[in-house]
Structure formats: structure tokens, C-alpha cells
Amino acid sequence: MKTNSNLEKVLAAGHLAVTAECGPPRGAMPDKVRERAAFLEGVCDAVNVTDNQTAMVRMSSLSASVIIKQAGFGLNPLLQMVSRDRNRLSMQADILGAYSLGIDTMLCLSGDHTKFGDHPNAMNVHDLDSIQMLQMVKGMRDEGKFQGGQDIKGDPPKMFIGAAANPFAGPNVQVRAMRLAKKVRAGADFIQTQCIFNVDKFEQWMEIVRKMGLHKQTAILAGVTPIKSVGAARYMQKKVPGMDVPQEIVDRMAATPKEKQPEEGIKICVEMMERIKKIEGVSGFHIMAIEWEEKVAEICEKAGLLPRPQL
Amino acid sequence: MITAERKPLEELLGYIAPYSRILLLGCNECVTVCAAGGRKEVGLLASALKMAARKSGKELQIVEHTLERQCDPEYVEEVASMVAQADAVVSMACGCGVQQMAMRYAKPVFPALNTKFMGGSERQGVWDERCAGCGNCLLGVTGGICPIARCAKRLMNGPCGGSANGVCEITPDVPCAWHLIWERLEELGQTEDYLEIIPAKDWKTAQGGGPRKIIREDLAE
Ligand code: SF4
Ligand code: SF4
Secondary structure: OOOOOHHHHHHHOOOOEEEEEEOOOOOOOHHHHHHHHHOOOOOOOEEEEOOOHHHOOOOOHHHHHHHHHHOOOOOOEEEEEEOOOOOHHHHHHHHHHHHHOOOOEEEEEOOOOHHHOOOOOOOOOOOOOHHHHHHHHHHHHHOOEOOOOOEOOOOOOOOEEEEEEOOOOOOOHHHHHHHHHHHHHHOOOEEEEEEOOOHHHHHHHHHHHHHOOHHHOOEEEEEEOOOOOHHHHHHHHHHOOOOOOOHHHHHHHHOOOHHHHHHHHHHHHHHHHHHHHOOOOEEEEEEOOOOOHHHHHHHHHHOOOOOOOOO | OEEEEEOOHHHHHHHHOOOOEEEEEEEOOHHHHOOOOOHHHHHHHHHHHHHHHHHOOOOOEEEEEEEOOOOOHHHHHOOHHHHHOOOEEEEOOOHHHHHHHHHHOOOOEEEOEEEEEEEEEEEOOEEEEEEOOOOOOOHHHOOOOOHHHHOOOOOOOOOOOOOEOOEEOOEEEEEOHHHHHHHHHHHOOOHHHHHOOOOOOOHHHOHHHOOOOOOOOOOOO
């Protein structure tokens, strides 16, 4: 074991892992964090706590992670960190702080461009990219060294390190698999993918991933999202760059009466999970039920992922 | 080259409001090529300023002149007598030229242009950003396409998950730099090179190290 991360233990024991997402509020509202996190109690192995998601200011990922950790639900926060908002000094300082506060799992991301958020006038930092960030966190853990080369005093921060992958983005599926290879080489212990709606395309990507042997070097958690309405499906299909929502899903939602759409969205999600489970090399699921955390338990139940192993 | 665009007339009128004798100074280098601050643009701006001033009942005296290079002390020296006759200078050079004038003469110097970026011409009348002057060029390992100036997130190991249909996630008007890099690597038969991780950049050679200077011992006086 490289770390004390619960996610690492679950994966090492050979279980299909489950992670879920929890977005911090846009205000100093610790109760709101606890309220949302409470829905995830007992249903996931780690909770992704997003970092200024979609480039909108929110309570910091680190603070919300600590609130979740201390809330007494037995949840394991997974600290997300984007390179958009911090330079390498600030990232390493936060990693030391996070580890000191009991956080042992994190996700290295570049982050959405500020253009999409509520501070389009801000400068994007990007001192490191997500791959260089992985190298840094791994170096801190395995060599006990700061990125600048000096020794970290005391115990090194032992983070179980994750990265994102988008099998559906450009230029093509081959490059997307090669980019995964770089992330694995840089230090990604686990991968959470972009929301999968096009399972065929995901299978193509996994085939290349398996050929490269990457599924043996990192744990791939398939990203899934329940769609709430036909409007949401159309929005993701048309407006979110790098998202691949097949027309048949939009049509299926459109053919469902409005009040039944949330239920149908969950049904589609569970059906896809059943298909994805059969793909060799998938180690678990990352469920992104944005502002819909209360449905994660139902999804896990229907997908046969409960109860979660207690290790 | 360095690209620039003219500032709005109102902003310039605001700067020169207290003055009536203006030296309007163009530059014959980059800003001439990108049609922002050469001889022709000096003429156009001079007429526009005079006309706008006249409308508000003010008579502006504008001396028009264009230097070979406004970022060079030698050329800037040439206009000493013109500056002496003026209340203020409006420079149509890039920010480098404006400062050369400001450092040399004890007169107010106002920029007439917004200096934009180091770029090249995509086609007639269109320029795009190509280089951010990072001080340690990566083009040799990125297929000749710059990920620092042309990727919206300065990703050195891209493409990010927002790259789709060849364009950047920020807008369909900007090509995805990493899409271009991949196409070039394919063209050159070097796709395996993409697997090499480009390590964390040393930004000391860029702006991270403070204002930069080049000293050529063999040439420096
Ligand atoms: S790598 Fe640096 S020097 Fe080379 S083109 Fe890009 S910004 Fe300019
Ligand atoms: S889409 Fe391409 S150019 Fe735009 S930020 Fe992503 S990698 Fe960079």
C-alpha cells in the first residue's frame, strides 16, 4: 500500500470502487456541505470535493473536505485540485495542509477555463499542467521532496493520486489513450473518466488502453451521470465541449413525459453501468450527480454496488 | 512581429485634452505591418483627432512623423527638436517604442495603441498569437506549434478534455493548439514523441524571473 486511502484499500481488495461528487456551496455555509454529504453516507468509498468547479467561486475544496471528514458520516474526502487557480507553491502548501488534516486522496486537474465562470477577468495560473502536477504530488509522496528539489520535513504527505481522462475529446481516441499513458507514467494511481454516455466509444478507448497495458498500472473508474431532463441531455450534447451524448439518449428522454424524466435518466444511467461493468479493465465507477446527490444511493443500489466494503 | 490595435478615439482625446501642440509619432516596423501605427495610420489619426477637437471648438496643432524604429535610442534622438516644439507626444508605436520616448524626453507621452501579442499573419488582415516569449523555446519538441502561447491553458502535455472538432473549448474561433501539434507530429511521423512528458517549466526565463535583459558582451558598449 502506498497510502492509507480507503479508495486504495477498496481497489487493492479487488472490489469495484465507487466515488461520488459533492460540490461545495457558493457561500460560507458549512451546514450545506454536511447536508449534501449526508446523502453519500455509506454509498461511496471516497467523495470528490470539487475545486471552484466550472470556474465559479465556491467554498474551497480543502475546507469542504475537512468539514466532510469531521461531519462523522465516515466519509473519505477526495480533494480535487485545479492548476488554474494556484501555482506550485500554493498547491504544495495545500497538500501539506490537507494531509495534516487527514486527507489522503486527491485528484489533479487543469480545470475549466476562467472564461466559463463568474470571474472571466481573472488570470489563469497554469504554472504546472495536470501531468506535471501528478509528477509533483508523486515526488512529494515517494521521494519526500518538494517540486523545487528540497526535502520535505517529517513524514511525506502520502496521497493516493488521481487524474481525469476524457475518452471522447479530440483529436481522436488514440491520442486520448496516449494522454492516459502520460498520466499513468506521471503518477496517476487511479483515473476518473469524463461522464460516459457513448459506451461504444468508451469501449474503443478501453481496447487501446488494454493494449497499452494501462488498466494494470492504474485503476480506471468510469464516470457516469444521471440525466435529470431532456433539457439537460440537450445541453450536455450541444454546449459542453468534449462531451459525447448520443442522439438516442436525447430521443429517449424526449419521448418520456416530463415528470417521468428524472426516473428515466436514472434508469439509463444504471443500464449503462451494467454494460460498463462487463468491460475488462474497469475498476469502478465515479458518479457525478451534480446537485442531485440524494440519488447516488438509489443508483448504487440499483447497480448492485451496495453495501460498500468496510476495510 | 509585435501586433497592436488603435485605442478608441475618446480615450486619446481624453489624454490630450490639456494640450494643443501634439507630436504624433508612428513607427515603421511591426505596427506598420499590422496596419496599426505606420505612416498611413499616423495620417488618419491626425485628421480624426483634429476633426474631433474642432467639433468641440479646439484647434489642435499636430505634427506628424514616423520613425524608422521607435524602440531604438538612435532613431528616437532624431525627433528632439520636434518634441521641443510640442506639449505632448502621442506615440503610435508598440509599448516598447512608447517607453523609449518616455525615457528620453521630459514630456508627456501617451500610447495611441494597445499592444497585443507576438504573432504572425494568418491571412490578409488577420493576425494571431504565436509566441509568448517564454525564454526557452519548446517548438523543437512540439512539432513547431507553441503550446504556451496557443493553448488557452498553457498545457505542455495536452490536449485537455475540452478539445473537440479541432477547436479550443474557449471558443470555436481558436484552433486547439494540441490538435495542431498532433497533426504536425503525424505529418512528420513523430507521434511517439507525444508520449514524452514535458516537465514542469522553469518560468524564470519567462516573466517569473522579473524583467529580463539580454547582454551581448561582444556587442555591448
Ligand atoms: S515555446 Fe516559448 S519561445 Fe517558443 S514559441 Fe512558445 S512562448 Fe515562444
Ligand atoms: S482545447 Fe486545446 S488549446 Fe484549448 S485549452 Fe484545451 S488543449 Fe489547450
